[in-house]
Amino acid sequence: MRTQHSPGRVIASLAGSTALVLAVTGTPAHAQGRDPGRQTLPAGDGWAAEGPGTTGGAAADAEHVHTVTTWQEFQTALIRGGDAAKIIRIKGTLNATASGCEAFEAQGYAFPQYLADYDPVVWGHEKEVSGEQENLRVASAANQKKAITALVPSHTTIVGIGSDAGITGASLQIKDADSVIVRNLTIEAPLDCFPQWDPTDGPTGAWNSEYDAVVVHGSTHVWVDHNTLTDGRHPDSTLPSYYGEVYQQHDGLLDVVRGADHVTASWNVFKNHDKTLMIGNSDSAAATDAGKLRVTLHHNVFDGIVERAPRVRFGQVDAYNNHFVIRADQPYVYSFGIGFESRLVAEKNAFTLTGGISAAGILKKWKDAPLTARGNYVNGRPVDLIAVHNAEMPEEALRSGAGWTPTLRTKVDDPRALPGIVGHRAGAGKAG
Template identity: 30%
Template sequence: MTGASTPLQNVNGSYTYGVRNYLAPALIDKLHNPSNYKAAGVVPTWQFATVDPTGGKLSFERATAPQDGWHTWSRKGKVIVTGGSAAATNRVYTVFNGQQLVAALAESGIEPKIVRVVGHIDLRWSSNNTVFKEYTGYLDQKFGGSIMIPSNTTLVGINDAQGRPARLTGTSILIGGELANGAVDAQAGYMAWVNAGKDGEDYPTWTRNIIIRNLQIDAPWDVNPEDSANAYADGMTLSRAQNIYIDHVSMSDGDTPGSLSSDTRHDGLLDIVRGSDYATVTNSYFHKHGKTTLIGNGDSGRAWSDAGRLHVTLSNNFYDRLYSRMPLNRFGQVHVFNNYIYGRTDSAVPADLKFSSGLDPRYQSNMLVQNMYFEITGLALDGFCKKGIDGGNGTAPIGFRSSGHLMLTDKGGNTTPAAWDGQCGYAVPTGANVWTPPYSYTLVTATAAKANVVANAGAGKLK
């Protein structure tokens, strides 16, 4: 892999990711009002473990990532995402609780490492999963409730004897944020590097070479969100992350749906932002959540990091009864193919499972969308281009190509692109904005895609 990285676990000598600080709620930059603190209303049925059902025998853990997505590329050409596949014996860890997971990452730094998760991890638990304490405020959750994954890591879940995948609850997975010396402003440091004539690809601020597989991740309940409409904690965030492969994960709100509160307690499920690049999310299951995936988290002031970046592949995923952002895309050159989107807009469906919009192309985005299966109950065919694609935002991307889909609805039956405008009013890219995926991939029909996704997507189904 290209470029150096410096792991950032400690922040300005004050906070360490994955280590609780138990700070009380406090107003920060006029946000996170203490009066808005609310503990999670439900805790899950725990599936803690103390024994590795495999006896330590490795199977898929040393595998490198396949070559069928943007994760296989860089500005210097083709790469192989190896994660921790080359880990030495003493850099293969099996962990049963959050403290063991954090310790394994801290010990190995950016060396190749394999971390095998068994059972159920939640950073609210300590002392070998015997002491539980809810997050005490925003800063406690932001740092003490987040695990920072450094470069050259394979993080995988191991199924238990009943076939249940390893599970993370109440814990945000962060990939990125590795700043040289932990003190350099990202934009200022990057611009100084480039202005000195150095290759931006080599700037040591992007976390590189990560594989995450076979994990069930419950999006955290935000105990002290920014305000009543905006939560902070994501299930997983890629920020200044590059060459990332995410496969066979399951993500949802778990046991804490948004209906437990009158204000917003969840943010993104899996967001790819702040200059992240060359990432693939595949064979995964997303369910029961509002804002699913954000690629590029702003228009203004983001060009320095996002323009020319955010190359992302989303393939063979199951988007099941989600509200929006499948994905929402700014700046990204995003390839979306062979996914299955199932949603309901009818009045009978609970609010937590209601569909609002699917693909949402926005500012400076350039998307190639192929052979998708949309099954949306209650959505009329003539409303597809404001629900299935677009979301009604009307912000024109650089280019949008869409073909080969199938739409199933109780308001008109099956239809193919001949029956509706697959472009949904967007123009195809022209000139230098035309691009072709530089990697090989297998494209199947929309009908076949649905069958494949239902059978194979999600944690616990890795073969």
């Protein structure tokens, strides 16, 4: 087991105050050596730096530092010690579905029979599916959920060791926790083995899936940094179609929902995915979400993303210094989704658009809410995103002025330099 560098030996943890872990030299933990497991979020680095900041498991003693190489070891390490500060170092790729979808099937479930029973020619589009095969699908889905869900407790740092560390087939759920750090991992979006057919979803029905790669649910002070989140080996283009609709087996890459607050996502690569990053999951969730869902997104790459980069409800979201790459051969709907009571600030981002895609489509109005969009560049030139959107889509006109000014920022780079900066430094294997 790898131990921390001696200069960074922790001698005190000031719980309930600034939550900074001090080394022998008196330097903050985020400045200690090059051990990413002992690093904490730098002061002022986005919403997760608010108040006590985000320290994860930096104060863990030797008993609560684990190196894992299998999914089962990882799940055990998460549970061990409860909410005591812990560091979990992941070596290699952990596969939560190595045994295949068949291992989760309830006895009697048969997908060919499911297709036969709920074929719209037989079932129609007027009512939701029910009956034996749907019940068995639900049971099968419950088996998968139990196997692939990892609940991350408070005061935890999860960090990949080396350039090839990752997780595939799993859903990391940071639920009702405080002070969690996830770094340096390649996370392949889980495949839902048992999507549900909903014949009432739209005019022709749709397949609906579960399982976000990472979800922050009701948690506070979360730092997601230097990861690569992607569909990986299973892009949507490889998924089959049934009943004339794509058999959708993916959900989100990173969702921040249900009253989560004070989150920073930095230096990540989000790649080749459809519904990528949702902040707030329902217009009717004011009781839990109003005044929360404060999220900072900076120095991330969104490459080949179809939509939700992010889609925002309620939250004060600061999106600055991100690079969005929209390719000519990909489907594209929008990048920033303006939702119910959202207050998005989008500043000094860079967009690389190819194939004649209009900058007017970068913004999407779901509900009327003001936003700030300043200093953004498209293909190396400054563009007023709100103005071009309103000029081309006057029926969906957006209001300028989010009504707040972000203060929790560290270095803000010239957006013209972002493709080079984040191209070399963002993503898994580059933390430290």
